[in-house]
Amino acid sequence: MGGSCCGPGAHPVHLWPSHFAFSDHHPWDLGPHSGPALLVSLASEVQDLHLAQRKEMASGFSKGPTLGLLPDVPSLMETLSYSYCYVGIMTGPFFRYRTYLDWLEQPFPGAVPSLRPLLRRAWPAPLFGLLFLLPSHLFPLEAVREDAFYARPLPARLFYMIPVFFAFRMRFYVAWIAAECGCIAAGFGAYPVAAKARAGGGPTLQCPPPSSPEKAASLEYDYETIRNINCYGTDFCVRVRDGMRYWNMTVQWWLAQYIYKSAPAHSYVLWSAWTMLLSAYWHGLHPGYYLSFLTIPLCLAAEGRLESALRGQLSPGGQKAWDWVHWFLKMRAYDYMCMGFVLLSLADTLRYWASIYFCIHFLALAALGLGLALGGGSPSRRKAASQPTSLAPEKLREE
Numbered sequence: 494m495g496g497s498c499c500g501p502g503a504h505p506v507h508l509w510p511s512h513f514a515f516s517d518h519h520p521w522d523l524g525p526h527s528g529p530a531l532l533v534s535l536a537s538e539v540q541d542l543h544l545a546q547r548k549e550m551a552s553g554f555s556k557g558p559t560l561g562l563l564p565d566v567p568s569l570m571e572t573l574s575y576s577y578c579y580v581g582i583m584t585g586p587f588f589r590y591r592t593y594l595d596w597l598e599q600p601f602p603g604a605v606p607s608l609r610p611l612l613r614r615a616w617p618a619p620l621f622g623l624l625f626l627l628p629s630h631l632f633p634l635e636a637v638r639e640d641a642f643y644a645r646p647l648p649a650r651l652f653y654m655i656p657v658f659f660a661f662r663m664r665f666y667v668a669w670i671a672a673e674c675g676c677i678a679a680g681f682g683a684y685p686v687a688a689k690a691r692a693g694g695g696p697t698l699q700c701p702p703p704s705s706p707e708k709a710a711s712l713e714y715d716y717e718t719i720r721n722i723n724c725y726g727t728d729f730c731v732r733v734r735d736g737m738r739y740w741n742m743t744v745q746w747w748l749a750q751y752i753y754k755s756a757p758a759h760s761y762v763l764w765s766a767w768t769m770l771l772s773a774y775w776h777g778l779h780p781g782y783y784l785s786f787l788t789i790p791l792c793l794a795a796e797g798r799l800e801s802a803l804r805g806q807l808s809p810g811g812q813k814a815w816d817w818v819h820w821f822l823k824m825r826a827y828d829y830m831c832m833g834f835v836l837l838s839l840a841d842t843l844r845y846w847a848s849i850y851f852c853i854h855f856l857a858l859a860a861l862g863l864g865l866a867l868g869g870g871s872p873s874r875r876k877a878a879s880q881p882t883s884l885a886p887e888k889l890r891e892e
Contacts, residue, residue: 529775530747531576535590537751538563560699561591580681584672586721586743588682592695596681600702604709610716611677617724618670625663628656637832638841643848650848658824658831662727669722669741682719690717693746719743729884731820732800733792736827748772761797766790781842785833788854792826795857798864820884822856829853 542563567575567590575593599605634657636642642650676682688696695718703709726739738745748768756767769786776782796819804815829852833842846854 528576530587530744531590532572533751534587534747535567535572535575538590539566542566560697561589561695563591563594580676580679581672581719584668585741586669586672586676586719587693587747588719588743589693589695592682592718595684595695596679599680599683601706601709602680604703604706604712605680605683605714607677607680607683610714611674614670614677614716615674618667618674621663621666621670621724625660625667629660629664632656632660634835637836637845643844647849650845651852654828654832654845654849655825657835658828661831661835666722666724673716673719673721676719677716682716683714684718686713686715690715691746692717692720693743694718694750729820731816731823731884733789733796733823733826736823737789762790762794765793779837780839781833781835781837784839784842784846785830788826788830788833788857791854791857791861795860795864796823798869799860799867800864800869802864802867802869816884826853826857 538561541561542565545559545562575590578593580596581588632653637653637657642653682690682695684690684696685700687698688700689698690696703712721741721743723739723742727736730736730739748771752771753764753768756764766787769789770783773782773786776786800819804812807815829846829849832845836842836845
């Protein structure tokens with residue numbers, strides 16, 4: 494069972510290399526493919542196992558099972574089966590080998606719910622699909638590459654990036670929800686709620702496996718481990734920093750675990766710049782990726798300095814107004830960066846940004862300068878408790 498790429502009760506499927514999943518210009522291209530990420534993660538998990546074994550040998554006694562630790566080093570066949578597992582091979586989400594192994598070794602797979610969680614997760618997808626069709630038809634991306642577009646008034650050019658990013662988000666929402674539903678249908682990534690699983694990483698608390706089908710059926714399960722998108726969080730969070738956490742969540746965990754922590758820097762902004770640089774490289778070699786991703790650290794520095802300098806000085810009503818303005822500017826920053834992500838080429842991206850006078854770059858620089866002048870601290874030193882997270886009403890937020 495451990496060497497199979499099919500889960501409990503699943504039918505065999507034909508496998509193909511993940512780099513054939515989508516081309517660079519495919520309209521449903523979801524960015525970087527998961528093969529390299531899986532192997533980097535597996536190498537880290539094997540290293541953790543070796544370190545734990547050395548500690549046991551040095552201490553002279555054996556400890557109980559450690560949370561997330563592999564039982565042994567996977568064989569070549571098990572590694573290939575993990576790398577080419579049909580769950581997630583086309584669009585993700587990213588998952589660790591430990592998650593894959595837990596799926597294969599579920600003691601009572603029939604007790605794990607899938608239909609209701611699938612329907613609960615899938616219901617927004619048709620709406621997002623319809624919302625994708627209208628702006629993509631009325632505001633085609635190809636128009637931005639035409640000379641006639643730049644004869645339009647400045648407000649029209651500024652506005653155009655809003656529906657482009659809206660269609661971009663709707664497209665990814667549909668695709669990632671569908672990918673999550675594929676995992677849920679297979680019972681992949683299901684853990685008891687008591688394990689407090691997080692996207693990408695899996696359980697954060699030790700949860701003993703059930704000893705009988707009845708006990709397994711009595712547990713409450715979730716699929717947070719393979720959750721890749723928080724749609725409401727993405728749209729309604731206040732800060733650029735939080736928007737990154739709600740988008741492509743399993744890959745964000747991978748980046749934080751294997752890239753962010755190894756950054757050759759000692760500040761949040763420089764760590765983020767290092768992470769964004771490697772993330773751009775992971776997506777491909779198109780200059781638009783680098784222009785977009787490397788704008789993020791500037792926005793992070795600007796919002797962090799200015800927010801720490803001013804927001805705490807405002808009244809509760811003033812802070813609420815600040816949050817709405819901050820949210821509006823956050824969305825415009827992502828609109829702006831999205832244009833580089835979809836236009837791809839250096840010439841097209843710079844031409845569009847120049848046509849709106851690099852407004853987000855200059856606005857971020859101005860905010861950063863003002864924050865520094867007012868003595869604002871770096872983002873890493875801000876108190877998280879005093880910061881807003883979302884403007885969405887509680888009943889609209891995804892749990």
